[in-house]
Amino acid sequence: MVPLALLYVAHFIFVLELFIVRISAETDSSDVSALNVLYKSLNSPSQLAGWKSNGGDPCGKSWKGIACLDASVTEINLSGLGLTGTLGYQLSSLASVTNFDLSKNNLHGDIPYQLxxxxxxxxxxxxxxxxGIPYSISEMSGLESLNLANNQLSGQVSDMFSKLPKLSNLDLSFNRFSGNLPQSFGSLKRLKTLYLQNNQFTGSVSSLASLHLDSLNIQNNQFTGWIPDGFKKFNNFQAGGNSWSSSQAPPHYHVYNNNNDDRSSGVFEDKSPVINGLVIGGAIVAVLFFITVLLTLVKKKSSHTVHYIDESDSQGRSFTPLVNHEKAADHVDVLPSSAAVGLKAPSSGRNSSFSSENEFKIKFYSKPPPSERNSSFSENDFKVKFNSKRNTDPITATAMLLVDLQAATGGFSTTRFVGKGSIGCVYKAKYADGKVLAVKKVDSTSLDFMEVISDISKLHHLNISELVGFCSEPGYNLLVYEYERNxxxxxxxxLSDDYSKPLTWETRVRIALGTARAVEYLHEVCSPCIIHKNIKSANILLDVELNPHLSDCGLADFFQDTSRTLGAGYQPPExxxxxxxxxxxxxVYCFGVVMLELLTGRKPFDSSKPRAEQCLVRWVRPQLHDIDALAQLVDPALHGLYPPKALSRFADVISLCVQSEPEFRPPMSEVVQALVLCVQRSSISKKLGGESSASRRSDESDHYYYG
Structure with missing residues (x-):
């Protein structure tokens, strides 16, 4: 009987083990969903054995290229499988994946913002x-290697590397990157290999001078200046194909090298010229400082007689230095009401160094957060800052004095009145040197104004109106933004007159995409998420290149009545x-209404129209899937110059956004993905013949655009 009992026990243990294995094989549902989306985005390839477009058990059924630990996917290795398509939009749900390799395939489109x-x-x-490089990489503190070589990535590399302490291998070679190297490269203390060859980088390589690399390749770019002597210590260093200076480097140029006082190697040359230079430089600075003080005293004496800041007084001025989170504690003092928490009080009330809109080119990839430095930054630097990120640093907007804002707005005169917004009136602030800002007077006093400032100053996205300054003095709460000239x-x-140039189809889709990306950032990137509550065409500002900037972000707490704030035609049914x-x-619903405005050129609610057509959503929604009816809805100002299939796809996105039931509306990340396709296809159409002939293309061509 004893052996039989042991047999039963053994059988029970075996069954129990099978049960445990079966339970552990049930993959985490968020991982399954993300892989389903990835599979569909890769065009459901047959070479991915076991993969499904809906459901499944990647860990239990051993999907090709998938490795797991317990019920979580930890590795995705699909290298060299001839895959096509894109990476989808749900990779951020793969919270346990540490190795992500889809190299050597035929994937296209932008690298998703969330990896x-x-x-x-x-x-x-x-x-x-x-x-460009997605900014989410900047938050991967455990990242050790990043290889984006041999793609078609372009634009300036954002300053996003300051929080990657473990990064040891970085390969950006054989792309189309341009501009200067990011200063945060210098913070990659563990970096061993850096490959930047065959791009279009410009400027100097000084940001790399402090690195201890084993291998550096910067060949075939457009670098200028001199090669730091410290680079000669690298085991593998290649720098041909650049425009290096043939003249002798300045005496001080060799000082910054690997922080090693290696005199025998010749890296550190005689420092006496440097010391003499510092002494002379110090004397010059002292003289300039004395002259500046005298000029300031003279100008203060006469400032009460002018309405605008004198151009000579604003020359050379810069913003109060931004402070990073590591040093913020040094600056958190009890300051006057006109100063920001986390900032030193400005030495002068005139903080007017803002660059004009035509000093930079706007692109659709995101921009980096404020550079973590403790020196003031130039006007041009201010325009090139910030990628999509909501950080936890102290307030980065500049504290401004009421007297200076009053001077710049002519005492908030009616001649400077721009309009009345949701929370107060907006005025144009003009400076003698050509700088123009928008100043919003906040009517409400029921909220902690400095707390609101702290929140909205952390919002940084290319398509969001950036808060650049503020003022909180008795009786005045002011928000200062860049002024968008369009x-x-x-x-x-x-409200355009007959002489205005109408928005082209491509521009309309681009405005929709930029705005969608701003809302996606608020909803899905910010933590905690932010609901805008005031999305309407009046809050989408256009710069000189007609790129959109969503305003009033983070100000929802000021809105007492959302229906009154939004106005007729925007109110969601729920x-x-x-x-x-x-x-x-x-x-999402309100954004859909804005898209309807772009499509039709009509207002959300227009009492001058026949009763059945007054409410834009109610009138258009039933017709969005009717090709013939849709053509009649398009803004006449387009004169039929649009790709028909692009129009249909655009209408499909609108239809999803303005559905009556909230649960059936897509998240903004899906809206962004759909609009990216519209932009790409509109661009293809333009390349194949321009918008002037797009509406007359054959069905065969349209099939090529949309597959």
């Missing part, structure tokens, strides 16, 4: 990716007046 957040190794080399989308669509009625999906 697996716990990645240690990322390899996307040997594809056809376009756009006004609002509402004005451009609905909103009945209670704050809890308005959700992120309500923002």
């Amino acid at each position: 697996p957040p716990s990645s240690i190794h990322i390899n996307l080399a040997g594809n056809a990716f376009t756009g 006004g609002s989308l509402h004005d451009f669509l609905h 909103y009945n007046g209670a704050p809890s009625d308005y959700t992120m999906k309500s923002d």
Whole structure:
């Protein structure tokens, strides 16, 4: 009987083990969903054995290229499988993936903004990716290697590397990157290999001088200046194909090298010229400082007689230095009401060093957060800052004095009145040197103004109106933004005169995409998420290149009545007046209404129209899937110059956004993906013959655009 009992026990243990194995094989649902989306984005390839477009058990059924630990996917290795398509939009759900390798395929499109957040190794080399480096990489503190070589990535590399202490291998070679190297390269103390060859980088390589590299390749770029002597210590160093200076380097140029006082190697030359230079430089600075003080005293004496800041007084001025989170504690003092928490009080009230809109080119990839430095920054630097990121640093907006803002706005005169917004009036602030700002007077005093400033000053996205300054003095709460010279989308669509140039189809889709990316950032990148509650065409501002900037972000707490704030035609069906009625999906609805304005050129509500056509959503929604009816809805100002299939796809996105049931509206990340396709296809159409002939293309061509 004893052996039989032991047999039963053994059988029970065996069954129990099978049960445990089966339970552990049930993959985490968020991982399954993300892989389903990835599979569909890769065009459901047959070479991915076991993969499904819906459901499945990647860990239990051993999907090709997938490795797991317990019920979580930890590795995705699909290198060299001839895959096509894109990477989808749900990779951020793969929270346990540490190795992400889809190199040597035929993937295209932008690299998704969100990649697996716990990645240690990322390899996307040997594809056809376009756009820039996604800013989410800057948050991967455990990242050790990043390989994006042999793609079609372009633009300036954002300053996003300061929080990657473990990065040891970085390969950006054989792309189309341009501009100067980011200063944060210098913070990569563990970096051993850096490959930047065959790009279009310009400027000096001084940001690399302090690195201890084993291998550095900077061949075939457009670098200038001199090669630091410290580079000669690298085991493998290649620098041909650049425009290096043939003259002798300045005496001080060899000082910054690997922080090693290696005199025998000749790296550190005689420092006496440097010391003499510092003495002379110090004397010059002292003289200039004395002259500046005298000029300041003279100008203060006469400042009460002028309405605008004198141009000579503003020359050379810069913003109060930004401070990083590591040194913020040194600056958190009890300051006057006109100064920001986390900032030193400005030495002068005139903080007017803002660059004009035509000093930089706007692109669709994101921009980096404020450079973590303790020196003031130039006007041009201010325009090139910030990628999509909401950080936790102290306030970065500049504290400004009421007297200076009053002077710049002519005492908030009616001649400087721009319009009345949701929370107060907006005025144009003009300076003698040509700088123009927008100053918003906040009517409400019920909220902690400095707390609001702290929140909105952390919002940094290329398509969001940036808060650049503020003032909080008795009786005045002021927000200062850059002034967008083309006004609002509402004005451009609905108030333009007969001589105005109408928005082209390509520009309309581009405005929709930029705005969608701003809302996606608020909803899905910011933590905690931010519901805008005031998305409308009047709050989408257009710069000189007609790129959109969503305003009033982070100001929802000021809105007492969302229905009154939004105005007729924008109210989501689910909103009945209670704050809890308005959700992120309500923002999606309002964005859909803006897209309808772009499509039709009509106002959301127009009492001058026949009764059945007054409410734009109610009138258009049933016709969005009717090709013939859709052609009649298009803004006449387009004169039929649009790709028909692009129009249909654009209408499909609108239809999803303005559905009556909130749960059926897509998240903004899906809206962005759909609009990216519209932009790409509109661009293809333009390249194949221009917008002037796009509406007359054959069905065969349209099939080529949209597959």
